[in-house]
Amino acid sequence: MDEFDLIRRITPKETHQRSLVMGIGDDASVYQPHSHCEEVVCVDTMVEHVHFRFDFSTPFEVGFKALAVNISDIAAMGGTPKYYLVSIAIPPHGDEAIVAAFYEGMKALADRYHMDLIGGDTVATRSDFVITVTVIGEIPKGTACYRHSAQTGDVVFVTGELGSSAAGLSLLMNEVNAAHSIDTAFFLERHKMPQPHIAAGLICSSFPRVTLNDVSDGLASELNEIAEASRVTIEIEADQLPKHPHLPLLHKEWLEWVLFGGEDFVLTGTIPETDWKRFETQCKKEHIQVTRIGQVKDDRASSVILKDHDQQTILMKKGYNHFKK
Ligand code: ADP
Ligand code: MG
Numbered sequence: 001m002d003e004f005d006l007i008r009r010i011t012p013k014e015t016h017q018r019s020l021v022m023g024i025g026d027d028a029s030v031y032q033p034h035s036h037c038e039e040v041v042c043v044d045t046m047v048e049h050v051h052f053r054f055d056f057s058t059p060f061e062v063g064f065k066a067l068a069v070n071i072s073d074i075a076a077m078g079g080t081p082k083y084y085l086v087s088i089a090i091p092p093h094g095d096e097a098i099v100a101a102f103y104e105g106m107k108a109l110a111d112r113y114h115m116d117l118i119g120g121d122t123v124a125t126r127s128d129f130v131i132t133v134t135v136i137g138e139i140p141k142g143t144a145c146y147r148h149s150a151q152t153g154d155v156v157f158v159t160g161e162l163g164s165s166a167a168g169l170s171l172l173m174n175e176v177n178a179a180h181s182i183d184t185a186f187f188l189e190r191h192k193m194p195q196p197h198i199a200a201g202l203i204c205s206s207f208p209r210v211t212l213n214d215v216s217d218g219l220a221s222e223l224n225e226i227a228e229a230s231r232v233t234i235e236i237e238a239d240q241l242p243k244h245p246h247l248p249l250l251h252k253e254w255l256e257w258v259l260f261g262g263e264d265f266v267l268t269g270t271i272p273e274t275d276w277k278r279f280e281t282q283c284k285k286e287h288i289q290v291t292r293i294g295q296v297k298d299d300r301a302s303s304v305i306l307k308d309h310d311q312q313t314i315l316m317k318k319g320y321n322h323f324k325k
Contacts, residue, residue, distance in 0.1 A: 063105025078205025166261025
């Protein structure tokens, strides 16, 4: 495989962003930031056999997801994604068709958000593929949604259903058997091609005080991060957690998927009670399935508590600690 041929092949024929001054082809890219905006930047790496495998996902799906997880981080700040850069390490079993399919998967998602590929790096590796994607986005000054601003009385919400990606992975690993009536395609799609929640993040950043996190490591983990950063206790209600109706039919431990499964890439966070109705209305108008799942409590303990009927459980980042009846 010739590196220069490859770069030529993946270089976009046309670009979307008018602020782009110089894209792929020079030593670095140049773009003009908007004066009323702040830049939002993130990076994530996916390693073959650790984050993906070709017997589960096609190269197109791997590329799609590698970009999706980064766009999701921009969504979790309330930003708009604009540019992406891709560093790829190619092993001996990699050929140009696989690499081209990665880029097609990324482009399918990038086009939806009018994002431009503006650079990257290409290297050889001895054993596994490694794909590192950097995304650059923007947000009007002072409107980013951080993790540290939750206050007592705030509503805790989530912008989609939980546990579907973990169910999809379990199906791929043959850990569960699905009856014919179960929508397995839905769960597989959620795992292989997660959809970042940019539209929901934009609504969040239009409100004055929203804390936000995307569900990559699991709801329990994300809410613990908000509780720690804001020094509050977050209480959520087990029977309010949104899930696909078929999820409980797949496994009796489905709540584990909902709380700890992760990779759902929905957004979770908090908003003042006084803004909740207007927030909910705006989300519904844009067909965003927003659900109220709990409340921020007056307590500096920095913990997350799951209420299930009369039982209360402390949710650690990765597990339970039943503490009182
Ligand atoms: P340099 O030696 O200056 O780093 P390269 O030959 O690595 O230049 O890259 C040439 C151009 O192609 C640069 O604009 C770079 O950003 C881009 N590029 C290289 N590899 C990739 C890749 N895997 N994906 C996207 N763009 C790439
Ligand atoms: Mg280079």
